[in-house]
Amino acid sequence: MGEALLEVRDLTLRFGGITALGGVSLSIAPGETLAVIGPNGSGKTSLFNCVTGLYKPTSGSITLGGESLLGLSPDRVTARGVARTFQNLRLFLHMTVLDNLMLGRHLHFRKNILAAAMRVRDEEVRHRAKVEEIIEFLDLEAWRDSRVAGCAYGVQKRVEIGRALATEPRLLLLDEPVSGLTAEEKEEVSYWIHEIRGRFGVTVLLVEHDLRVASRLAQRMVVMDRGLKLTEGTPEEVQRHPGVIRAYLGDQ
Amino acid sequence: MDLVENYREELRFARKPLGRSLLVLLLLALAVLPWWCPSGWLARASMVCLLAIGVIGQNLLIGYSGLISFGQAGFLAIGAYAFGHLRIAGVPFPVALLAAGVAAGLAGYLVGFPSLRLKGPYLAIATLGFGTATYQIFANVEWLSGGRAGLSIPPLQPPFGIARDTWVYLLYYVIFLVFTGAAYNLVSSYVGRALVAVRDSDIAAESMGVNLSRTKLLAFFISSFYTGVSGALMAQYLGHLEPQAFNISESMNFFVAVIVGGLASIEGSIFGAAFVVLVPALLGSLRWAVPVLFGTAILSVLIFEPLGLAGMWLKTRLYFRLWPFR
Numbered sequence: 001m002g003e004a005l006l007e008v009r010d011l012t013l014r015f016g017g018i019t020a021l022g023g024v025s026l027s028i029a030p031g032e033t034l035a036v037i038g039p040n041g042s043g044k045t046s047l048f049n050c051v052t053g054l055y056k057p058t059s060g061s062i063t064l065g066g067e068s069l070l071g072l073s074p075d076r077v078t079a080r081g082v083a084r085t086f087q088n089l090r091l092f093l094h095m096t097v098l099d100n101l102m103l104g105r106h107l108h109f110r111k112n113i114l115a116a117a118m119r120v121r122d123e124e125v126r127h128r129a130k131v132e133e134i135i136e137f138l139d140l141e142a143w144r145d146s147r148v149a150g151c152a153y154g155v156q157k158r159v160e161i162g163r164a165l166a167t168e169p170r171l172l173l174l175d176e177p178v179s180g181l182t183a184e185e186k187e188e189v190s191y192w193i194h195e196i197r198g199r200f201g202v203t204v205l206l207v208e209h210d211l212r213v214a215s216r217l218a219q220r221m222v223v224m225d226r227g228l229k230l231t232e233g234t235p236e237e238v239q240r241h242p243g244v245i246r247a248y249l250g251d252q
Numbered sequence: 253m254d255l256v257e258n259y260r261e262e263l264r265f266a267r268k269p270l271g272r273s274l275l276v277l278l279l280l281a282l283a284v285l286p287w288w289c290p291s292g293w294l295a296r297a298s299m300v301c302l303l304a305i306g307v308i309g310q311n312l313l314i315g316y317s318g319l320i321s322f323g324q325a326g327f328l329a330i331g332a333y334a335f336g337h338l339r340i341a342g343v344p345f346p347v348a349l350l351a352a353g354v355a356a357g358l359a360g361y362l363v364g365f366p367s368l369r370l371k372g373p374y375l376a377i378a379t380l381g382f383g384t385a386t387y388q389i390f391a392n393v394e395w396l397s398g399g400r401a402g403l404s405i406p407p408l409q410p411p412f413g414i415a416r417d418t419w420v421y422l423l424y425y426v427i428f429l430v431f432t433g434a435a436y437n438l439v440s441s442y443v444g445r446a447l448v449a450v451r452d453s454d455i456a457a458e459s460m461g462v463n464l465s466r467t468k469l470l471a472f473f474i475s476s477f478y479t480g481v482s483g484a485l486m487a488q489y490l491g492h493l494e495p496q497a498f499n500i501s502e503s504m505n506f507f508v509a510v511i512v513g514g515l516a517s518i519e520g521s522i523f524g525a526a527f528v529v530l531v532p533a534l535l536g537s538l539r540w541a542v543p544v545l546f547g548t549a550i551l552s553v554l555i556f557e558p559l560g561l562a563g564m565w566l567k568t569r570l571y572f573r574l575w576p577f578r
């Protein structure tokens with residue numbers, strides 16, 4: 001599998017006595033959408049946190065395009081082309097929607113503090129064009145200058161996706177992007193996630209509780225249970241797996 | 253492309269014609285202050301100018317970056333003494349001023365390192381320790397503080413036979429405008445955005461590519477640079493330096509100014525500086541009541557108007573923008 005974009009091998013993560021991840025391996029090909037599903041506490045978010053550098057794995061390896069991500073701080077991981085959203089939103093609540101997205105461009109700014117102090121704004125204008133593209137794509141025009149704190153939950157979720165897109169990632173990690181949304185909003189967000197792949201050429205790794213949404217969006221699924229990979233395969237294969245039925249429906 | 257022109261237009265300072273005209277009028281009125289303000293108040297106006305620079309520095313740290321510092325008097329002292337020694341050695345005013353800012357800025361950079369690990373009350377205690385230690389050093393090392401006699405700083409020589417207090421005010425006013433303008437520009441640039449992002453959610457900020465250590469150290473550097481410049485201007489204003497001028501109550505003054513003026517607001521910092529200078533002056537013989545009044549002001553702000561004087565100012569402007577429809 002030389003052509004994998006992200007390759008995770010034997011990833012282990014322990015918190016004292018708790019084993020959040022007990023040797024998980026998975027890989028994503030460029031352009032693919034992979035969904036990670038599993039019950040609460042099975043280690044999905046922990047996997048994301050390890051990839052993005054927020055958690056230091058106990059052992060195992062993580063490579064992006066053949067280069068190791070281990071030991072990099074989160075901002076360096078992002079600079080390598082990984083962006084994410086958070087399960088329980090982490091937005092900059094006192095900034096406007098526009099500024100939240102502009103912050104996603106931060107790592108692409110040519111930084112010159114003296115020019116900034118003298119109000120040279122060429123960089124702002126340059127990056128603004130990119131951000132406007134995302135605003136238009138995610139239908140955020142109406143909220144551009146609103147403070148994020150005052151926006152509805154559905155809008156906030158969209159802003160987070162937009163902010164991650166603004167970093168121009170190769171790999172986008174979405175942690176439960178449709179949880180807490182109305183049925184209609186779920187439809188919209190699913191559509192956007194589908195479109196992102198084509199329009200921005202991004203590979204998507206997705207955590208999703210909702211099996212229906214996950215199987216519609218992803219070509220492949222990885223099922224986790226209690227820190228271990230239970231199985232993986234196409235959505236049809238995965239849904240027939242007895243372990244998955246047990247994990248999702250209980251022991252009859 | 254007109255879109256690009258649009259973005260550029262949006263980034264301009266004081267965009268609305270009415271606001272811009274009023275601002276120009278205000279700035280002009282203040283520029284000719286020496287010719288219309290009652291005598292005795294001109295010196296206080298100079299004091300507001302110099303203090304406002306330091307309060308802006310403190311606000312960049314507390315208000316914008318969410319990093320607490322109770323050690324501002326330490327940076328103030330470093331700026332003041334660096335400036336004093338350079339001036340005595342014959343270094344020209346502008347060079348000494350910048351050097352004082354850089355000296356305090358570097359001290360701030362070093363003090364910033366604990367902030368990479370410490371948060372909230374722990375950082376407050378660490379910076380308080382720094383402030384106290386700096387005070388002790390200046391109080392006890394004679395070659396730094398000039399011993400019992402203190403440090404006398406050569407006075408400014410006004411050109412064209414202008415009265416000295418007029419010259420000091422005009423000079424301080426211009427310096428104040430430069431530093432205030434730069435602060436407005438910084439907080440509305442990528443720098444300010446990164447500071448606020450780190451304040452609002454450090455995890456999200458670093459996950460979006462903001463280097464936490466670099467940003468926090470930068471916040472400390474800029475903040476203490478401003479404070480150092482303020483200290484230098486204070487040294488020139490006082491003409492004579494003694495360590496007593498830089499004890500903990502001076503740090504508290506900055507804190508009061510930021511809270512009363514309004515967190516994360518440049519206008520607020522200026523209001524706050526005016527508050528801590530003018531209120532004691534207005535109280536006159538009731539000066540003993542100043543600490544009580546400051547304490548009450550902080551409490552009322554925290555309870556009734558968390559955005560401080562800047563918040564009231566914002567509401568007033570909104571009122572008039574919506575007027576007569578309200």
Ligand SMILES: Nc1ncnc2c1ncn2[C@@H]1O[C@H](COP(=O)(O)OP(=O)(O)OP(=O)(O)O)[C@@H](O)[C@H]1O
Nearest residue numbers: 015018019020039040041042043044045046047087
């Ligand atoms: N910072 C932490 N400290 C201690 N334990 C943790 C930490 N983060 C995660 N865990 C533990 O690791 C396990 C996996 O948690 P994780 O959040 O990864 O699950 P998840 O699959 O994302 O669950 P959910 O579907 O509820 O989001 C849980 O037992 C959790 O308590």
Ligand SMILES: [Mg+2]
Nearest residue numbers: 044045046087
């Ligand atoms: Mg989770």
